[in-house]
Amino acid sequence: METLLNERPLMQQTLGEIAVEIPGVTALFRQHKLDFCCNGNRTLAQACASRAIDAEPLLQVLEHLKEQGQSPEPITDPAQLIDHILQRYHEVHRQQLPELIQMARKVEAVHRDHPAVPSGLADYLEQLQVELEQHMAKEEQILFPMLRQGRRSMVAGPIAVMRHEHLDHGDQLERLVELTNDHTAPQGACTTWRALFVGTQRFVDDLMDHIHLENNVLFPIFER
Numbered sequence: 001m002e003t004l005l006n007e008r009p010l011m012q013q014t015l016g017e018i019a020v021e022i023p024g025v026t027a028l029f030r031q032h033k034l035d036f037c038c039n040g041n042r043t044l045a046q047a048c049a050s051r052a053i054d055a056e057p058l059l060q061v062l063e064h065l066k067e068q069g070q071s072p073e074p075i076t077d078p079a080q081l082i083d084h085i086l087q088r089y090h091e092v093h094r095q096q097l098p099e100l101i102q103m104a105r106k107v108e109a110v111h112r113d114h115p116a117v118p119s120g121l122a123d124y125l126e127q128l129q130v131e132l133e134q135h136m137a138k139e140e141q142i143l144f145p146m147l148r149q150g151r152r153s154m155v156a157g158p159i160a161v162m163r164h165e166h167l168d169h170g171d172q173l174e175r176l177v178e179l180t181n182d183h184t185a186p187q188g189a190c191t192t193w194r195a196l197f198v199g200t201q202r203f204v205d206d207l208m209d210h211i212h213l214e215n216n217v218l219f220p221i222f223e224r
Contacts, residue, residue: 010062011055015047016040016216022065026209032058037211038170081218082144089210090136096203097129103196111193116186118196121179128172132207135165152222159219166211173204 010018015036019026029036034047048055104122111117143158177183183201185194 010059011045012043014041014043016212018044018062019212020216022062023068024065025062026212028058028061028065030205030208035170035208037208037215038166038173040212040216076221078147078150078218078221081213081221082147085210085213085218086140086144089206089213090140092206093132093136093203093210096199096206097125097132100196100199100203101125101129103192103199107190107193107196110190114186116181118179118181124175124179128176131172132169135162135169138162147218147222155222159222163215163219166215169207169211173207176200176204 013021015029015034017040019029019036019040026036032053033051034053035042039047042050044058045055047053048058101122104118104125108117108119108122112119138158139162143155143162146155146158180197180200183197183204185197
C-alpha cells in the first residue's frame with residue numbers, strides 16, 4: 001500500500017502528514033519555525049507562504065530525507081500509544097515545569113537589573129503549568145479511558161476539545177519563545193540563566209512532539 005506522500009506532491013501534503021512519514025523532518029520544521037503539531041493540518045505550501053519561506057530549498061532537503069530511509073515501525077496500537085504518551089510526555093512535563101519555574105524565579109531575582117532579564121517568565125510558566133495540568137488530567141481521566149475501551153462513537157467531542165486546546169498550547173509556546181528571546185541567553189549569562197533557556201527549549205520541543213503524536217497519529221485512528 002502506497003503512503004500518502006507517494007499519492008500527492010509534498011507541497012500538497014499537510015505538515016502533520018509529512019512529520020509522520022519522513023524520518024528527521026520535525027527538526028527541519030522546527031528550524032524553519034513551521035508548526036507541525038498544533039497547526040499540522042496546513043499544507044506545506046500554505047505554511048511556507050505564511051512565513052514567506054522559499055519552498056524550493058526546503059523541498060530539496062525533504063526529498064533527501066525521504067530517500068535516506070524509512071521511519072522505524074510506528075506504534076499503531078492505541079493502548080501502546082497512550083502508554084507511551086503518558087510515560088514519555090505527561091510524566092516528563094510534570095518534572096520539567098517545576099524546575100523551570102524555580103530557575104526562572106532565581107534568574108529574575110538575581111538579574112532583575114539586567115536589560116535582557118526574562119521578566120514575567122516565571123509567572124507565565126506557572127500559568128502554563130496550571131493549564132497544561134488541566135489538559136493532561138482531561139486526557140487521563142476522560143479521553144484516554146474512552147480510547148482504550150474503543151468507544152469510537154463517543155470520542156469525537158472530547159478529541160475536538162483536545163485539538164482546540166492544543167491550538168492554545170501553540171499560542172503559549174510562541175509567547176514562551178518571545179519571553180526567552182528564542183531561548184537565547186545574553187553573552188556572559190550565568191549558568192542558571194543558560195540552563196533555564198536550555199530547559200525551555202527542551203520543554204517546547206517535547207510539547208510539540210507530544211501534540212504531534214496525539215494530533216497526527218493517535219486521534220486520526222479514531223477519526224477515520
